Amino acid sequence: MLTKAKKPHLPLGDHQTAPWYGKDILSVKQFNRADLEYIFGVAHEMRIMVERIGTFDLLKGKILANIFYEPSTRTASSFMAAMERLGGAVIPISEVKYSSVAKGESLPDTVRTLGCYADVIVLRHPEVGSAALAAQYAGKPVINAGDGVGEHPTQALLDTFTIREELGRLDNLTVTMLGDLKYGRTVHSLARLLTQFNGIRLNCVSPKILRMPRDVLDEVAEKGIPQKEHTLLDKVLPETDVLYVTRVQRERFEDAAVYEKVKNAFIITPDVMKAAKKEMIVMHPLPRITEISMDFDNDPRAAYFRQMEYGLYVRMALLAMVLGKA
Numbered sequence: 316m317l318t319k320a321k322k323p324h325l326p327l328g329d330h331q332t333a334p335w336y337g338k339d340i341l342s343v344k345q346f347n348r349a350d351l352e353y354i355f356g357v358a359h360e361m362r363i364m365v366e367r368i369g370t371f372d373l374l375k376g377k378i379l380a381n382i383f384y385e386p387s388t389r390t391a392s393s394f395m396a397a398m399e400r401l402g403g404a405v406i407p408i409s410e411v412k413y414s415s416v417a418k419g420e421s422l423p424d425t426v427r428t429l430g431c432y433a434d435v436i437v438l439r440h441p442e443v444g445s446a447a448l449a450a451q452y453a454g455k456p457v458i459n460a461g462d463g464v465g466e467h468p469t470q471a472l473l474d475t476f477t478i479r480e481e482l483g484r485l486d487n488l489t490v491t492m493l494g495d496l497k498y499g500r501t502v503h504s505l506a507r508l509l510t511q512f513n514g515i516r517l518n519c520v521s522p523k524i525l526r527m528p529r530d531v532l533d534e535v536a537e538k539g540i541p542q543k544e545h546t547l548l549d550k551v552l553p554e555t556d557v558l559y560v561t562r563v564q565r566e567r568f569e570d571a572a573v574y575e576k577v578k579n580a581f582i583i584t585p586d587v588m589k590a591a592k593k594e595m596i597v598m599h600p601l602p603r604i605t606e607i608s609m610d611f612d613n614d615p616r617a618a619y620f621r622q623m624e625y626g627l628y629v630r631m632a633l634l635a636m637v638l639g640k641a
C-alpha cells in the first residue's frame with residue numbers, strides 16, 4: 316500500500332531520489348523486510364550520531380507540524396525531539412482546543428493548512444482511518460502517530476528495532492502479547508509487522524472481551540505465523556522471548572463497570588517473572604498503569620524504558636527518510 320509521493324514546495328536536489336522521499340507513513344502494511352532493514356540501519360546511524368554529537372543539521376530549515384488530537388507524552392515529545400536533534404523546527408499543536416479545531420474546523424482543512432507551513436505532518440487522532448484521510452488532503456507527507464484503535468506504525472517500527480537491538484535478532488522468536496489486545500493499537504501494528512520475520516510464534520493473552528481483533532488474527536494466520544489465544548499467562552510465559560505488555564485502554568470503553576472488571580486482569584511482578592527465561596525482554600509502549608509492578612523496573616529484562624529511547628532514533632530515521640535525507 317505505497318502511497319503516492321508528495322513533492323510540492325520541497326527544494327530540488329539529488330535527495331529526491333531517496334526511496335521514501337515525500338511518502339506518507341500510514342500503516343505497517345507499507346513495509347517489507349528490506350524496508351525494515353533499511354529503516355533499522357538508518358535508526359542505528361541516528362543512535363550513533365546522537366550518542367556522539369547529540370544534535371546535528373540534517374534537517375536544518377525543515378518544519379514538522381506535530382498535531383495531536385489525543386493525549387500523548389512519548390510519541391509527541393519524541394517526534395519533537397527527533398526533529399530538533401536533526402536541526403529542524405516544530406509547530407506543536409497538541410492542545411487542539413486552542414486551535415481552529417475548537418471552532419469546528421474539519422481534519423482535511425486543518426491538515427491542508429498545516430501543509431502550507433510545514434514540510435511534514437505527524438498526526439494522532441481518535442478515529443480509525445484519520446491519518447489516511449489527512450494524507451489525501453495534506454500537500455505534505457503525513458505520518459500516522461495513532462489513529463484510534465487502528466494502527467500505530469511508528470510504534471511498531473520502534474518496537475521491532477528494540478527487539479533487534481536488545482536480542483540481536485528478529486527471527487525465531489516467541490512473542491507473547493498481553494493485556495488489552497482489542498483496543499491497543501500498538502499490538503495491531505506489531506502483530507502485522509512481525510509477519511515479515513521468519514520463525515515467529517505469536518501468543519495472544521487477554522481477557523475474553525479484550526481479544527485481538529479477528530482481522531488482525533486472520534492477517535497473521537494468512538502469512539503462516541503460528542498463533543494461539545489464551546486467557547492465562549502461565550502456560551506461555553516460560554517459552555516467551557518477548558513479553559509485550561499493554562495498558563487496558565480505559566478511554567475506549569463504553570461502560571466504565573466493564574473496564575473496572577478487567578483493568579487488573581494481569582500484573583507483571585518479579586514473582587510472576589520467576590517463570591520466564593533469563594534471556595528475554597519485557598516491553599510496553601507505555602504509559603503503564605498497574606500492569607507492570609514498579610518492583611520489576613530494575614530487572615535487566617525490563618526493556619520498556621530503553622524502548623522509549625529507541626523510539627527517538629526510529630523517528631529521526633523516519634523524518635529524515637520522508638524529507639529525502641536518508
Ligand code: NCD
Pocket residue numbers: 389390461467470499500501561562564600601602
Ligand atoms: C500507546 C498509544 O498511544 O497507543 N502509547 C504510545 O504511543 N507510546 C499505548 C497506550 O496509550 O496505551
